[in-house]
Amino acid sequence: MILVTGGAGFIGSNFVHLWLADHGEPVVTLDKLTYAGNLSNLAALEDDGRHHFVQGDIGDRDLVERLLHEHRPRVVFNFAAESHVDRSISGPGAFIQTNVVGTFNLLEAVRAYWAELPGEDRRAFRFLHVSTDEVYGTLGPADAPFAETNAYEPNSPYAASKAASDHLVRAWRHTYGLPMLTTNCSNNYGPFHFPEKLIPLVIHNALAGTPLPIYGDGLQVRDWLYVEDHCRALMRVAEAGAPGETYNIGGWNEQTNLDVVRAICRTLDEMRPRTDGGSYAEQITFVRDRPGHDRRYAIDAQKIERELGWRPRETFASGIRRTVRWYLDNQQWVDGVTSGAYRSWVDHHYGG
Ligand code: NAD
Ligand code: TYD
DSSP, X not given: OEEEETTTSHHHHHHHHHHHHHTOOOEEEXXXXXXXXXXXXXXXXXXXXXXXXXXXXXXXXXXXXXXXXXXXXXXXXXXXXXXXXXXXHHOTHHHIIIIIIIHHHHXXXXXXXXXTSOHHHHHHOEEEEEEEGGGGOOOOTTSOOBOTTSOOOOOSHHHHHHHHHHHHHHHHHHHHOOOEEEEXXXXXXXXXXXXTSHHHHHHHHHHHTOXXXXXXXXXXXXXXEEHHHHHHHHHHHHXXXXXTOXXXXXXXXXXXXXXXXXXXXXXXXXXXXXXXXXXXXXXXXXXXXXXXXXXXXXXXXXXXXXXHOOOOSOOHHHHHHHHHHHHHHTHHHHHHHTSHHHHHHHHHXXXX
């Protein structure tokens, strides 16, 4: 079986669903259920005997050691993290606690477990650390996309905390020989994406008839990947990646924020036209820029394509259509996650 940390969040829950659909091998999900973790993301698995959910913190070494010894996973996928750049600017403490100290404690628990595994299990064991392209910093318009050999130059508290966790993972490999793999992926989108991030926020606000907030001039560039493509890449890395290696994951799909928002508006205009006959694009509003806002991210995915034969299945056009459709069909999920704590964040961050 496998252990998935952060499996009640956006990417983790997509991963658990896809894993159980593709593999059938049992999954234990460990998640603290912060504001970003929702058990409703895993509701479809409630009666599935192959899935076992445990609420807890990756930083709780005793709990993690107990889980490892009880369930004896052959792979640990570490998704658990604080993940929102804007929140890391307002309150970086939680990012240091989970992404740095939490990852350290998780690594120590895994090291103790791995050290006691018998020969073949020990050789086959893998720890896959899920990270981000934001550790590489920002690119100029003519710069080559991020390759695995780029220097780390994190700019936000979020990116710095993820960079720190990547360094810990690297050191645990180099010093203790743990069979680690690290992946650095570009921006994801798709079902179960918490509506504080750009794409689900814009879909949510568009339908609610409220402004679609674009930071600064909206010409910042991100490299968007449909979440299931990311999940399939992680499965492939766990299956065939070389321990100690890092793999950049991306879909060669750079878009400005403004183009992304316009694409969502066009899709909504077609699938759920506004009752007044106007376009959702009329709701676009330019707001104050994010402090230290990285201008451009782009991934060079040649290594994972060449060495592991991974390719994304979705284009941006098909992925956005699937995503918008999912949000239209799952308004109950959106209503559930946009209650109390979500509203205080929106008031605090966008207020005024
Ligand atoms: P998310 O915020 O939606 O989910 C994070 C999950 O981790 C939540 O369920 C939360 O409850 C849980 N969690 C937080 N702190 C925890 C702790 N101390 N112990 C146990 N669980 C804890 O994030 P996401 O977008 O699904 O991202 C998952 C991972 O992928 C993160 O490591 C992130 O850095 C990385 N990543 C995200 C993106 C993206 O575009 N979203 C891109 C590349 C990499
Ligand atoms: P986000 O989804 O927060 O991901 P990240 O900051 O990790 O790339 O933001 C994606 C881009 O969209 C980023 O350039 C910031 C911008 N953005 C807005 O313009 N308005 C918003 O309300 C949000 C949340 C993000």
